[in-house]
Amino acid sequence: MKYPLKKATFGIILSAGLLVGTLDILSAFVDYYIGTGKNPFGVLKYIASGAFGDSALSGGACMMITGLFFHYIIAFSFTVFFFWLYPRVPFLAVNRILTGIGYGIFIWMLMNLVVVQLSAAPHSPIPAMKPFKVLKSMLILIFMIGLPLSFIAYNYFFRESSADKANNIANRLTDDTTNDAH
Secondary structure, three states, rough: OOOOOOOOOOHHHHHHHHHHHHHHHHHHHHHHHHOOOOOOOOHHHHHHHHHHHHHHOOOOOOOOOOOOHHHHHHHHHHHHHHHHHHOHHHHOOOOOHHHHHHHHHHHHHHHHHHHHHOOOOOOOOOOHHHHHHHHHHHHEEEHHHHHHHHHHHHHHHHOHHHHHHHHHHOOOOOOHOOOOOO
């Protein structure tokens, strides 16, 4: 496997961060609504409660906007880290699916075992986490963040540009006509 030949640009990171942040928050909304039957925007208040504590849970639109802002900051942070890490760790490009699964699990571990535990958000202690809920949360992060980032990064770093493809085709055609002449 060859190493990536280009550096990640702001545009690809912005696009990927918006995509995975949106996929993740939409899946959180659906999961919350199915599980509780309550307004899914409560998820945004919970995110804001990481900084503002229980008072965020009774807040209004301002807390929801703050929660959405925090959510995208976190999603962009994981996106930037992945695009920084990807060209530096060659085995990440070997298997996109395993890379996506591993990164989703890494995100779950960091968020649930460190960030949420240190935040002001109401949370269960680690030993009280329910296995089904843990698995469901991991799968959401794997499918909504890990796998998309893995495929986006691979395609970005290893995909031939249109100009490169055209040059390669032209070179092959030139080589074929040169060989035919001999």
